[in-house]
Amino acid sequence: MLTVEGLRSRYGRIEVLHGIDLTVQSGEIVTVVGANGAGKTTLLKCLSGTQPVSGGTITFRGESLTGVPAHRRPARGLTQSPEGRQIFTNLTVEENLRLGAFLYADDRVDKDMQDAFAMFPILREKRNLPAGGLSGGQQQMLAMSRALMGRPSCLLLDEPSMGLAPIIVRQIFDVVGSLKALGVTVLLVEQNAFGALKIADRGYVMETGRIIMSGAADDLIADPRIRTAYLGI
Template sequence: MLEVNGLSVAYGAIEAVKDVTFTVQEGQIVCLVGANGAGKSTTLRTVSGLLRPRRGEIRFRGEPIHRLPAHAVLAAGIAHCPEGRRLFAAMSVEENLLLGAYLRRDRDIAADAARVYELFPVLGQRRTQRAGLFSGGEQQMLAIGRAMMARPKLLMFDEPTMGLSPIMIQQILDTIAVLRDRGTTILMVEQNALAALTLADHGYVIDLGRTTLSGSGRDLLADHRVREAYLGQ
């Protein structure tokens, strides 16, 4: 579904991503793991059209997308649930969800919002309340729901469990697995390497802007280099 080949991305003179290569197969959860500053978030921002690569290519369903603006990448079927959630705090739950569907012109938007409320009942119960009044976990639910409203084929998560309680972390990870089981392909960046690789069908390790290891989530969990560098074992 997604092919990233030899990706290089710079902020001015600083090259944050030097040579990242990976693929995402349809129906999988694929995780990118690595230390802070490794280039993981920059990679997702480039896939979603927020940044332009210096070198390399990104293909989605066989078509190049690395020169498309962000709204065209979204229209092609890729939604991005960003680090820090980036909600509109003064707007209601319902208004935030509707913004996730701003490119759509079909008549199924209300039905999709109802599916979000079914997945996250607390959002339905508080749909008229401002997003800024919610807890971190509830805001993450809303950020996921907003991304779902675009009906993406590929949904990207950037640090979805950051700053959450252990119970909420498990709920968010369970939700991501449910989305995969319902047919949405997932690409996820996650600092919690153990949780990410336990969930992932496939994983890639990014170190200093380069892809250094890849394999199934189970194989990477068993790799001594991953255990020493990211699991403290």
Template structure:
């Protein structure tokens, strides 16, 4: 569904991604793990089109989208829930969700919202509440639900458990598994490597802008280098 070939990107003269090769197959949860500063967020920003690449190709569902803008990628089914949530704090939960569906004006929008509420029941209870008044975990659920309103076939999730208490982080990651069951393909960037690998089909380990290792998630969990460097085992 999504493939990256030789992707390079940076900020000014500083190159951050040094030739990334990566693929996500339909129906998978694929995770990218690594330390802070490894380039994980920059990678997702390049995939969603909000940050330019300097070299390489991004293909989505067989189409070259390397030079396509973010709005084009969203329309084709590639959506991102960004790090830090970035919800509209002065709008209600329902208004945030409707903004996620800005591409559509059909009768399915109400059905999409109902699906979001089934996935995140607390949002139904809070639908009329100003989003800035939600807890951190609820705001993260809203950010993911808003991305789902664009009807993505592939969802990019950037650090969805960041800053959450362990029980809330678990709830968010359980919701990611639920989304897979609903047919959404997911590329998950997550600093909590053990939690991410526990729900993923495959994984990539990033180190200083390069893919250092890749393989089935179970193999990475069992690898001594990964266990020592990222899992604290």
């Protein structure tokens, strides 16, 4: 579904991605883990079109994304839940969700919203309240749900557990793990390597803008190098 080959990106003169190769097959949950500053968020920004690519190719569902602007990529089936949530705090929860469905004007939008409420019931309770009044965990639920309102075939998730209490992190990861059954392919970027690998099919380990390891998620969890460097074991 998604193929990245030799991807490079720069901030000014400084290259931050040094030839990334990565694939995501339809129906998979694939995670990219690594320490802060490894280049994970820059990778997702390149995929969503908000960060310039200086080399390499991105192919999604058999078509090149080269030259496709960020605002047109959701129509291709690729949406992102960004780092830091980036919700509209002055709008209500429901208004934020409807913005996620900007591509559609059909009867399914209301059903999609009910699906979001079923996934995160607290959003139903808060639907008419300003999103700025939500807790950090609730804002993350809203950001994910807003991205899903775009009916993606592939969801890019950037650090959904960042800054959240452990009980909320478990809830978020449980929902991410359930997306496969809904037919949504997921590329998950996370510092929480253990939590991400537990729900993923495959994983990539990034370090200073390079992929240094990849493989089945269970194999990465069992690898002594990963356990020491990223899992704290």
